[in-house]
Amino acid sequence: MSMREHIWSARAVVGLVAVIGMLAAAGCSSSSSTSSTPKSTSSGTPSTSAVSTSQCGTKPGVAATGTPIPLGAIATNQPGTSFTDIPNMAAAYFACVNANGGINGHPIKLYIETEQTNPAQIAADAKQLVQTDHVVGIVGNTSIIECSVDSSYWQKLGYYIIDSGIAPECYSTSNSAAVNMGPRYSSDGAVQYALAQHASKIVFDQSNVPGTGYIAAGPSALAANAHVPIVQLTENVPITDADSVAIKEVDDAGPNGAVVLNFTPPEALVILQAAQKLGLEDKVKLWGCSTPCNTDFLATSLGPKWNSKLFVNAELTPPDVTNTTTMKLYEAILKQYGSAVSGGIGSFSQMGFTEAEIMVHALESVTGAYTVASVNAAVKAVKDFNTGMLCQAWTYGSYPMHIPNNMDYTVTPDNGKMVTAQGCTLISAVDPQIKAYRDVAGTAAMAP
Amino acid sequence: MPSWQDFEPFIVSGLALGGVYALSGVGMVVLYQATGVVYLAFGAVGAMGALIAWSLINAGAPGWVGWLVCVAFGALLTLGYGMVFGPLLAKRDPLVKAVATLGLTLVLFGLMDLLWTTSGGQSRAITLPTDNGGFMISQIQVDWTQVISLVLGIAITVVTGVFLHYTKLGAAMRAMANDREITATLGVPVRRVEAAAWLGCGVLAGVAGILLADLVALDATTLTFLVISSLAAALIARLRSITITFLAAILIGLVHDLLTPIPSLTNYRDATPFVLAAIALLVLSRGGGRVLVRSREEA
Numbered sequence: 001m002s003m004r005e006h007i008w009s010a011r012a013v014v015g016l017v018a019v020i021g022m023l024a025a026a027g028c029s030s031s032s033s034t035s036s037t038p039k040s041t042s043s044g045t046p047s048t049s050a051v052s053t054s055q056c057g058t059k060p061g062v063a064a065t066g067t068p069i070p071l072g073a074i075a076t077n078q079p080g081t082s083f084t085d086i087p088n089m090a091a092a093y094f095a096c097v098n099a100n101g102g103i104n105g106h107p108i109k110l111y112i113e114t115e116q117t118n119p120a121q122i123a124a125d126a127k128q129l130v131q132t133d134h135v136v137g138i139v140g141n142t143s144i145i146e147c148s149v150d151s152s153y154w155q156k157l158g159y160y161i162i163d164s165g166i167a168p169e170c171y172s173t174s175n176s177a178a179v180n181m182g183p184r185y186s187s188d189g190a191v192q193y194a195l196a197q198h199a200s201k202i203v204f205d206q207s208n209v210p211g212t213g214y215i216a217a218g219p220s221a222l223a224a225n226a227h228v229p230i231v232q233l234t235e236n237v238p239i240t241d242a243d244s245v246a247i248k249e250v251d252d253a254g255p256n257g258a259v260v261l262n263f264t265p266p267e268a269l270v271i272l273q274a275a276q277k278l279g280l281e282d283k284v285k286l287w288g289c290s291t292p293c294n295t296d297f298l299a300t301s302l303g304p305k306w307n308s309k310l311f312v313n314a315e316l317t318p319p320d321v322t323n324t325t326t327m328k329l330y331e332a333i334l335k336q337y338g339s340a341v342s343g344g345i346g347s348f349s350q351m352g353f354t355e356a357e358i359m360v361h362a363l364e365s366v367t368g369a370y371t372v373a374s375v376n377a378a379v380k381a382v383k384d385f386n387t388g389m390l391c392q393a394w395t396y397g398s399y400p401m402h403i404p405n406n407m408d409y410t411v412t413p414d415n416g417k418m419v420t421a422q423g424c425t426l427i428s429a430v431d432p433q434i435k436a437y438r439d440v441a442g443t444a445a446m447a448p
Numbered sequence: 449m450p451s452w453q454d455f456e457p458f459i460v461s462g463l464a465l466g467g468v469y470a471l472s473g474v475g476m477v478v479l480y481q482a483t484g485v486v487y488l489a490f491g492a493v494g495a496m497g498a499l500i501a502w503s504l505i506n507a508g509a510p511g512w513v514g515w516l517v518c519v520a521f522g523a524l525l526t527l528g529y530g531m532v533f534g535p536l537l538a539k540r541d542p543l544v545k546a547v548a549t550l551g552l553t554l555v556l557f558g559l560m561d562l563l564w565t566t567s568g569g570q571s572r573a574i575t576l577p578t579d580n581g582g583f584m585i586s587q588i589q590v591d592w593t594q595v596i597s598l599v600l601g602i603a604i605t606v607v608t609g610v611f612l613h614y615t616k617l618g619a620a621m622r623a624m625a626n627d628r629e630i631t632a633t634l635g636v637p638v639r640r641v642e643a644a645a646w647l648g649c650g651v652l653a654g655v656a657g658i659l660l661a662d663l664v665a666l667d668a669t670t671l672t673f674l675v676i677s678s679l680a681a682a683l684i685a686r687l688r689s690i691t692i693t694f695l696a697a698i699l700i701g702l703v704h705d706l707l708t709p710i711p712s713l714t715n716y717r718d719a720t721p722f723v724l725a726a727i728a729l730l731v732l733s734r735g736g737g738r739v740l741v742r743s744r745e746e747a
Binding site: 082208234235236238239240241242243244245247248251265266267268269270273277278279280295297298301342 | 454457458460461462464465565571572573575579589591593663664665667669670673674677704705708709714715717718
């Protein structure tokens with residue numbers, strides 16, 4: 001090969017580096033649509049789970065055969081970020097309801113659209129659900145930007161969304177109510193716990209993505225109110241130098257400080273593992289993390305060194321240590337109908353279960369035809385509903401903003417499981433958004 | 449500006465990362481020299497090998513079995529690809545050869561996304577026994593994995609250099625880099641030499657996959673695209689010199705990590721490979737231009 005070819009090739013490769021990115025993005029840009037009616041994965045032999053799942057409907061063992069009630073969901077599904085477990089779990093719950101009487105004999109059909117963080121695609125997904133699938137309600141939405149893109153569209157058409165929120169608009173608009181706290185209030189919870197343990201300094205580190213300023217505002221307000229200095233850091237993801245990130249965090253926090261992370265589980269894991277390898281886990285008072293870290297995958301991967309050293313905000317009732325009827329029903333439905341829920345037991349499937357529970361509760365109150373108007377009026381009217389999965393009773397209501405879940409648990413790893421470190425605790429109203437919500441909606445009662 | 453003490457810990461992590469980049473970069477340069485193929489699937493092959501190793505270890509297999517399978521997977525897949533597509537690509541344009549490996553990258557990337565999904569918030573990790581031991585240099589903890597990464601980077605560079613200069617097979621590879629056709633007419637078994645290069649590159653992909661899964665993260669996206677740092681090192685060496693590739697890889701790892709404690713630059717440190725490669729290519733092409741002008745004048 002000649003010198004010229006060598007040089008040419010070297011130049012060509014620079015172009016190829018850019019092509020890699022473009023092709024990877026192109027590979028992600030397709031949308032998929034699935035109408036979900038999950039098949040039962042259990043055999044006909046009665047089992048504990050089969051008996052338990054009959055509780056999800058009003059007519060145990062009688063399949064609903066009426067006209068389907070069409071509902072829709074939009075979820076992010078791209079390499080590295082997939083929230084499809086949430087609508088898939090909602091679909092599993094609906095499948096259970098359909099097998100046990102449905103809603104007054106009507107089965108629920110959930111249309112799930114997936115998107116790849118493309119605003120035009122997300123807007124088209126919403127239109128498809130409305131104009132093609134004729135959905136009468138939206139439940140199970142979980143997307144990085146869907147709330148920002150579609151909020152006004154849903155508002156115009158009179159849809160009141162039950163979702164798992166990420167973007168600010170999921171919490172700050174009149175027609176979106178989430179079952180989770182989202183990154184901001186979950187980070188608030190983690191920082192609040194660290195402050196309660198008398199951390200002398202907070203280092204709050206999160207992904208360097210749009211919206212970090214909005215999320216950081218909550219922890220900043222809490223730290224300022226406690227007169228504790230806070231260092232705000234952001235990291236490009238995926239993290240390729242976790243050792244450096246961990247060293248920087250620990251250096252900034254100091255021996256009596258706390259490092260609080262707001263990352264997806266894989267990113268949080270690489271930071272925590274790097275800290276462990278470098279012997280840094282004991283160099284700060286404690287480590288904190290927002291809800292995504294609340295997964296047994298993470299607890300298992302980390303090992304016992306992090307027992308009572310890492311404290312994770314948990315927006316939903318910890319499944320490992322809860323033995324209620326609702327939790328058993330959730331586990332039974334997951335086992336029998338949740339073959340599409342790849343993550344199994346965990347926050348994502350709990351959110352899907354809770355959203356479906358609320359929607360079924362709303363649908364059961366509808367009298368007459370299931371239309372956009374009647375279904376969404378019923379959704380909006382949900383008040384003080386005990387989901388069995390949250391600290392508080394859940395309310396939609398006619399409010400300009402919705403943060404119905406604002407009371408959290410704190411969990412910590414315990415030999416591969418997450419166990420409760422602190423029971424239900426209200427997120428502080430020092431965060432101006434929480435205060436604004438409580439000013440209009442009050443403070444919901446604790447769930448019985 | 450942070451003090452020197454603030455920078456010290458980042459030297460160790462930068463050297464370790466640079467060592468693995470060097471290992472990968474050297475593998476890519478050797479393969480390019482022998483076949484003319486820029487192996488863009490290097491990262492994806494290592495990533496998939498590491499995920500297979502994770503699955504085996506998680507299913508109860510001993511750690512060493514997982515690591516060996518990872519290396520074997522890298523070697524066999526790369527060799528298989530080289531044997532099937534190498535002859536078909538031999539006379540094609542270098543860009544076509546590189547894009548063909550990009551195809552393999554995307555296939556593997558899709559497979560990994562399908563088989564090791566992250567939709568339920570799954571997080572995976574591979575830890576090596578060498579993570580738990582180590583020593584302190586002043587106040588800085590150095591673990592054996594970091595030492596192994598750097599030492600392996602140096603060792604692979606030296607051994608490859610010796611191999612290319614002092615063995616028959618190495619000489620054949622260098623000859624093929626100059627002219628494949630003439631080398632073939634001289635009786636060199638071109639296919640066998642190419643197979644050796646593909647195999648060696650695959651072994652290095654597997655080794656780098658395991659080390660990077662431990663040092664960086666066991667994540668398909670991260671590992672697949674980490675190849676860019678190694679590629680930048682290889683580009684700085686103009687895909688020719690393994691010594692320069694090694695030095696460039698170490699420089700990339702060091703600069704990347706040393707930018708971490710500088711608040712105004714920390715969020716831009718991921719651009720290090722691109723910036724260094726761009727600077728090197730600009731400087732080298734200017735230098736190359738001068739050489740060409742001089743030779744024309746001399747002629």
